Amino acid sequence: MRVLNERPLFASRRAELRELFEALLRCRSIGPGPELDRAFAIVRDALANVGIESRIVMNRFDVPTLVATLDSGRPGARILLQGHMDVVPVEDDWETDPFTPTLVGETLRARGSCDMKAGIAAFVHVMATAAQYGGLTSGSLTLLLDADEETGSDTGLLPYIEEHGLEGFDWAICGEPTAMRPLLGNRGLIWASIEVRGRAAHAGIPHAGVNPVPVLAGLIAELPEPPAVPGVLGGLGPSMTPTVVSAGEAVNSIPAVAKLLIDRRVVPPEDPREIRRELDEFVAGFARRHPSHTISIDFFKEWPPCLLDEHSDLARVAAEVAQQSGFDADFGFDDPCDDASFISAAGVPTLLWGPGDPEMAHVSNEGIALEQLYAAPEMYWDALVRLGVREA
Numbered sequence: 001m002r003v004l005n006e007r008p009l010f011a012s013r014r015a016e017l018r019e020l021f022e023a024l025l026r027c028r029s030i031g032p033g034p035e036l037d038r039a040f041a042i043v044r045d046a047l048a049n050v051g052i053e054s055r056i057v058m059n060r061f062d063v064p065t066l067v068a069t070l071d072s073g074r075p076g077a078r079i080l081l082q083g084h085m086d087v088v089p090v091e092d093d094w095e096t097d098p099f100t101p102t103l104v105g106e107t108l109r110a111r112g113s114c115d116m117k118a119g120i121a122a123f124v125h126v127m128a129t130a131a132q133y134g135g136l137t138s139g140s141l142t143l144l145l146d147a148d149e150e151t152g153s154d155t156g157l158l159p160y161i162e163e164h165g166l167e168g169f170d171w172a173i174c175g176e177p178t179a180m181r182p183l184l185g186n187r188g189l190i191w192a193s194i195e196v197r198g199r200a201a202h203a204g205i206p207h208a209g210v211n212p213v214p215v216l217a218g219l220i221a222e223l224p225e226p227p228a229v230p231g232v233l234g235g236l237g238p239s240m241t242p243t244v245v246s247a248g249e250a251v252n253s254i255p256a257v258a259k260l261l262i263d264r265r266v267v268p269p270e271d272p273r274e275i276r277r278e279l280d281e282f283v284a285g286f287a288r289r290h291p292s293h294t295i296s297i298d299f300f301k302e303w304p305p306c307l308l309d310e311h312s313d314l315a316r317v318a319a320e321v322a323q324q325s326g327f328d329a330d331f332g333f334d335d336p337c338d339d340a341s342f343i344s345a346a347g348v349p350t351l352l353w354g355p356g357d358p359e360m361a362h363v364s365n366e367g368i369a370l371e372q373l374y375a376a377p378e379m380y381w382d383a384l385v386r387l388g389v390r391e392a
C-alpha cells in the first residue's frame with residue numbers, strides 16, 4: 001500500500017501543535033475540577049475550529065469525559081484515540097514552575113508534559129489536521145479523554161464505559177508515554193484487605209482476650225506466592241506484596257482486629273477472577289485452622305491486565321511506522337497499570353503508543369523532548385492511514 005506523504009504538512013504545522021500543547025500544560029488539572037474543565041475546553045475549541053463537535057459527558061460522579069468523532073460517513077476502520085487529562089500532584093523540588101512550560105535545551109518541562117498531555121495534543125492535532133485537509137475517506141476517529149486515570153479511573157473512565165460502552169470500535173490507541181515504542185499491554189493488579197478478628201482485652205490478662213496479631217503474622221508468612229513465570233515481552237512477572245499492616249492502639253491492650261492490605265500484580269495470561277478465587281480459598285483454609293478467630297478477605301480494586309495480539313494489524317502497523325521513523329520498534333510491555341486495560345476489557349484491542357519517555361512520568365522536572373512531540377502526530381497519521389481511514 002502506498003502511504004500518503006503528509007509529513008511535510010505536519011512539519012509545517014508544528015507551531016500550532018506546540019501552542020495547543022503549552023495551553024494544556026498551563027492547566028493545573030490535578031484530578032477533576034475547574035482546571036481540568038479548562039483543559040477540556042481548550043481541546044473542544046481546537047476541534048470546533050475545524051468543525052469537529054465534542055461532547056462533554058458527565059457521569060454519576062459528576063466527572064466529565066470528552067468524546068469527539070471525525071467520521072467519514074463510510075465503512076472502514078473505526079479507531080479510538082484515548083488519553084487522560086489528569087496529572088499527578090506536584091513534588092516540592094521542581095526547579096521551574098510546573099505549570100509554566102519551560103524549554104530546557106530541547107526538552108519542554110512541565111507537569112503532564114510526558115504523562116500525558118503530549119499524547120493528547122498529538123491526537124487532537126491529528127484529528128484537526130485531517131479535518132482541515134480533506135477529512136477521512138473511510139472509517140472514523142474518536143477521541144476519548146478521561147479525568148481520573150491517576151487515581152484509578154473509578155469515577156471517570158470506568159463509569160463512562162459502564163454507562164455508554166465502547167461498541168463498534170476496531171482498534172484503540174492509548175497515548176501514554178512509551179517513547180513511541182509500541183507496547184502491547186500492561187500488567188493488572190488486585191488489591192485486597194484481609195481482616196483477622198479476635199477479642200480485645202487488657203494485655204495484663206491475656207487469657208481474657210483472643211489476640212489477632214500473631215494469627216495475622218502467621219497468615220502473612222503463608223501468603224501464596226504467585227507462579228514463578230517470566231513477564232511478557234521483557235516486562236516484570238507477577239508479584240504478591242503485603243503492604244499495610246494495622247492493629248492495636250495501646251501497648252497494654254490486645255486489639256480486637258488486625259488488618260493487612262495486599263498488592264498482587266497480575267500478568268497475562270493470568271485471570272484476575274481465578275486469582276481472587278485462589279485467595280478466597282487460601283483465606284478460608286487458613287480460617288479453618290484458626291477457629292477461635294474470624295478471618296475474612298475483601299477485594300477493593302481489580303485492574304485486569306491486557307495484551308494486544310502481536311499479529312494484529314494495529315501492532316504490525318505501529319511497529320512498521322516506529323521503525324521507519326527511527327524509533328524503537330520492538331514490541332514491549334508496560335509494567336504500571338493503564339486505562340488500556342479497561343478499554344481492552346470493554347472489547348477494543350488496544351495499543352499503548354505515545355510520545356514521552358516513560359521514566360519521565362511522575363517525576364519532578366517532568367519533561368518531553370520536542371522531537372518526540374513533533375514526531376507523534378506524523379507517526380499516528382501514518383499508522384491511521386495504513387489502518388484504513390484515508391485511501392492512498
Ligand SMILES: [Zn+2]
Nearest residue numbers: 084115116176
Ligand atoms: Zn498516564
